[in-house]
Amino acid sequence: MIIANHIAKDLESASYVRRMFEQGEALKKQYGAENIFDFSLGNPEVEPPDSVREAFVRDASSGAPGSHRYMNNAGYMPVRERIAAMIGRKSGTQMRPNLIVMTVGAAGGMNIALKTLLNPGDEVIALAPYFKEYDFYAKNHGGSIIPVLTDSETFLPLPDALEAAINERTKAVIINSPNNPSGAVYGDDSLKAIADVLRVCEKKFGSTIFVISDEPYISIVYDDIKVPHVFRYFKNAIIVYSYSKSLALAGERIGYAAVNPDAEEADSVAAGLVFCNRVLGYVNAPATMQRIVSDNLETSVDIAVYTEKRDAICSIMRDAGFDFRIPQGAFYLFPKILGEDEEAFKERAVAHNILIVPGSGFGWPGRFRLAYCVATDTILRSRDAFMELAAEYHSKG
Amino acid sequence: MIIANHIAKDLESASYVRRMFEQGEALKKQYGAENIFDFSLGNPEVEPPDSVREAFVRDASSGAPGSHRYMNNAGYMPVRERIAAMIGRKSGTQMRPNLIVMTVGAAGGMNIALKTLLNPGDEVIALAPYFKEYDFYAKNHGGSIIPVLTDSETFLPLPDALEAAINERTKAVIINSPNNPSGAVYGDDSLKAIADVLRVCEKKFGSTIFVISDEPYISIVYDDIKVPHVFRYFKNAIIVYSYSKSLALAGERIGYAAVNPDAEEADSVAAGLVFCNRVLGYVNAPATMQRIVSDNLETSVDIAVYTEKRDAICSIMRDAGFDFRIPQGAFYLFPKILGEDEEAFKERAVAHNILIVPGSGFGWPGRFRLAYCVATDTILRSRDAFMELAAEYHSKG
DSSP states (O other): OOSOHHHHHHHHHHHHHHHHHHHHHHHHHHHOGGGSEEOOOOOOOSOOOHHHHHHHHHHHHHOOTTTTSOOOTTOOHHHHHHHHHHHHHHHTSOOOGGGEEEESHHHHHHHHHHHHHOOTTOEEEEEESOOTHHHHHHHHTTOEEEEEEOOTTTOOOOHHHHHHHOOTTEEEEEEOSSOTTTOOOOOHHHHHHHHHHHHHHHHHHTOOOEEEEEOTTTTOBOTTOOOOOGGGTOSSEEEEEEHHHHSSOGGGOOEEEEEOTTSTTHHHHHHHHHHHHHHTTOOSSOHHHHHHHHTTTTOOOOHHHHHHHHHHHHHHHHHTTOOOOOOSBTTEEOOBOSSSOHHHHHHHHHHTTEEOEEGGGGTOTTBEEEEOOSOHHHHHHTHHHHHHHHHHHHHHO | OOSOHHHHHHHHHHHHHHHHHHHHHHHHHHHOGGGSEEOOOOOOOSOOOHHHHHHHHHHHHHOOTTTTSOOOTTOOHHHHHHHHHHHHHHHTSOOOGGGEEEESHHHHHHHHHHHHHOOTTOEEEEEESOOTHHHHHHHHTTOEEEEEEOOTTTOOOOHHHHHHHOOTTEEEEEEOSSOTTTOOOOOHHHHHHHHHHHHHHHHHHTOOOEEEEEOTTTTOBOTTOOOOOGGGTOSSEEEEEEHHHHSSOGGGOOEEEEEOTTSTTHHHHHHHHHHHHHHTTOOSOOHHHHHHHHTTTTOOOOHHHHHHHHHHHHHHHHHTTOOOOOOSBTTEEOOBOSSSOHHHHHHHHHHTTEEOEEGGGGTOTTBEEEEOOSOHHHHHHTHHHHHHHHHHHHHTO
16 A cells, blocks of 8 residues: 555545545535535635725735745734734733734644643543544644533533543643534533633643634624633633634635733743744745735624524424524534434435435534524425425324 | 743754844844845745736735635636646646645645654655754654765765665655755666665565655756656646745745646545645635735746846856855855854854855755845945955965
């Protein structure tokens, strides 16, 4: 075999996702894309806000000399200064621009954070349900993800479960709030509970445990819910942010990583992030995109549009009798499957032209994820399909 | 210590480069940037060709729906189709788009190629002098770089030295022609000699050895020199390309990796590249940049401008009595230092406001690299400084 053994193995397990994707493509070809209700991908259908599109045109037209050259591996200093000022204001910390690294999206940010922190064999806790790509990211850098279950109804952290999972090899805990796939937002109580556990465990093991806060959905929250700033609860914290969702720029790969100025050895952690950004081959975040987001730090896609989508899918799923929790943030619904067999449920959904991702793909079997970042019309037209799918199960019930 | 031990160690060795950079910045502050002859960075001063800048404006203004969403991890299919057609034409192979992966520059391409191929402990040969970032790239994925010296005057491969370095752990050989830092271009004879060695060694060890051809400088060649297509010499080859130099888009991070269709298990290698592009956190190459380069596949910066720069620096260095070879490609000069002490030479250059990188930074002590991708005016104005620097050494006899 030519390719590395572990890659060949990973490709096998990744082939499930590929088959799902290919099945979807085949269905779209057969029935027409508009007749397939594809809720399988977190790829927002909404367009970037007007101010972002205007910034694009302005930037391209200006043709300012040097706009496309390499810059510092950490990114443009003026961009980092503006982001630092914003984080300082929101978190109440003395944020400094040298603690900010512009990244190739949140996936790039997660990778540099993990590479900076992990010694071989180190463990990283992820609160399930969680984005399974974390498994690969940790493995890239010699570590591994230890999933810890959250409350089965609220999907909020369970302090005792967290404490039980932490040992002397635990180097970091990933927090992802608003959560993909559950839509849960961790409030003050949850963050305080996690902080208390970490304090106890750090003392017990004489270790330092970092919080890596993966925040791509932080500006997509509903019903005026407030998401507390993680720097207010965790000194030893790295924020990983992406503009993929907030500015609908997923394909452009732009985000940042930010170290809490009050973290132990904050400057050395930031230097590690910059170094890893360089040697992992990102080199620097895309130049033009840095300037575009810098002009749009307080901008976000229209949350009313996502609220409408959320309410539409919730109404359908409620009427069809599914058991789910109304998401407080992000754009995913995470209902219980019907019947007992996840795979059978997925296939039955496909038979109704509905594409979903089984909960096992998020470390939580027995549920499924609906990504409702699709056209509202698609959601509305999926009603009959969901009703019929549910009816099939209920008639047998 | 908070950060990983190996990162802390790498940061120490990386601090030499940082100190050099800081020294340069301090000099620029003290004397004015225009009075510092900074030949230390391969960051092209030239602007992208007009057609690239026009494509930017056109793309930004079109506001086509979906332009900034995720696409396949391998990149847009129409872009890959056009690149495949071009490679097929140039290489005489039956190139297919599914063997092309759009990447975050060549650094991204090198990382996915190495991660795809390397099992822990595998070795990768680099022909010195070479771009030392390769060391980190191989280490990222559990491998290591084994440097093999080339001819000390021509910097062309020495088949015997190559053969002596290959063993059963050798998984790949990196070729970088035109070469950074020597400016050497490997002609038909050199490539054939390497191919012969690989054939012998593969038979001897019962192994498959891939050629990874790092080609960011392939369109920057002088005097009508032809660079042979590597696919014509190596079946088991991956091309890693970047538009950083050819279109002066270094900060935008766009390139591709391409597997020879005649390679063993070519499809599985390509699948590995796509998978690694995803899990290393690049996810996909920046969307807008894919479209921009797709409209400019046959475009290049004006080579006449680089020829002018090359001739200007060569004239100065010749007059100052330096010993060097005229580059056939890329935009670096790699002369012998004066005196015996590389570090002392570098510091003396700094005293004349000249910034260079010692040859040890490329696995070849006793020489130094001049990156002449700076303003031609800067080159011309550096004449006195180089003459004085050389005079200091010559007066000491």
